[in-house]
Amino acid sequence: MSAASRVPLCTNSPRGHARSRRAALLTAVAAASALALTACTSGGTSGGSGDTNFVTGNGGIATVAQGKRVAAPDLSGATIDGKQLDVADYKGKIVVINIWGSWCGPCRLEAKNFVKVSADLKDKGVQFVGINTRDGEPRPAVAFEKQYGVTYPSLYDPTGKLMLRFKKGTLNPKSIPSTLVLDREGKIAARALVALSEDNLRKMIDPVLAEK
Numbered sequence: 001m002s003a004a005s006r007v008p009l010c011t012n013s014p015r016g017h018a019r020s021r022r023a024a025l026l027t028a029v030a031a032a033s034a035l036a037l038t039a040c041t042s043g044g045t046s047g048g049s050g051d052t053n054f055v056t057g058n059g060g061i062a063t064v065a066q067g068k069r070v071a072a073p074d075l076s077g078a079t080i081d082g083k084q085l086d087v088a089d090y091k092g093k094i095v096v097i098n099i100w101g102s103w104c105g106p107c108r109l110e111a112k113n114f115v116k117v118s119a120d121l122k123d124k125g126v127q128f129v130g131i132n133t134r135d136g137e138p139r140p141a142v143a144f145e146k147q148y149g150v151t152y153p154s155l156y157d158p159t160g161k162l163m164l165r166f167k168k169g170t171l172n173p174k175s176i177p178s179t180l181v182l183d184r185e186g187k188i189a190a191r192a193l194v195a196l197s198e199d200n201l202r203k204m205i206d207p208v209l210a211e212k
Contacts, residue, residue: 061204062171062191065131066211070188072097072180073165075128079133080141087129087155088186094208095182096201099163099173100154101134102144106195107177113198116150116212117205125184130154131162133176140178183208 064070075097076086087095098114100107118128132141132154141154155162166172171180171191181190181204190204 029082042140042211057186059195060192063199063207064189066172066183066189069183069185070167070170071185072182072189073128073167074130075155075162075164075165078156079153079210080138080145081136081153083153085153085155086131087182090127090129091186092125092184094121094184094205095186096126096128097131097180097182098128098129099133099176100144101132101176103135104176108144108148110177110197110201111144111150111193112199113150114190115151116156116198117201121205121209127210128152131157133157133160133163179204181205181208181212 043113072087074086074088076088077084079085087097096114096118098110100111114128118126128144130150132138135141135156136160137158138156141156144150145154157163163173171182171188173191173193175193177195179192179196179201180188183189189208192200192204196204
């Protein structure tokens with residue numbers, strides 16, 4: 001064994017401290033990456049114990065009959081561009097709520113579909129609203145909307161507190177992305193826990209839009 005190999009690593013030395021810091025940093029990055037991968041999912045299952053009042057059809061879209069719907073919770077606060085928004089102000093319109101994050105791959109895949117459908121249905125009484133979550137600051141979210149041409153507003157919900165206001169056993173958002181459709185009375189009519197194609201997004205909205 002050489003003399004060099006017999007020299008112990010001194011954790012009290014500057015080099016030892018640097019190695020320890022690097023190891024801790026790598027561990028933190030790995031943990032954060034795992035959390036992001038867990039949070040950003042392109043799928044999910046509906047459910048809840050007991051009588052949930054909703055059924056899940058083809059494409060993973062869950063719906064509730066008109067007479068059995070529950071009202072959406074309070075969804076209000078600051079938007080990613082610093083304005084104030086209350087979804088209740090859109091009562092009388094169909095409201096499409098998309099929960100997304102700038103870091104979420106499936107959210108990027110579906111963004112162009114939301115932009116197109118929102119533009120097509122704007123004059124038919126359909127309002128789109130985003131809920132941006134788990135972005136540590138608004139700037140990445142603002143850049144995301146600029147990149148994909150999103151013109152409808154998004155509430156800024158970095159800690160997910162708005163998502164937690166939905167009652168369990170109802171059509172609550174369980175993954176990112178999630179999409180909800182509220183009827184003209186502000187009640188939850190449909191939910192998807194997957195990234196949506198343009199076709200499937202329209203399939204969620206059209207039956208609610210046709211209601212009297």
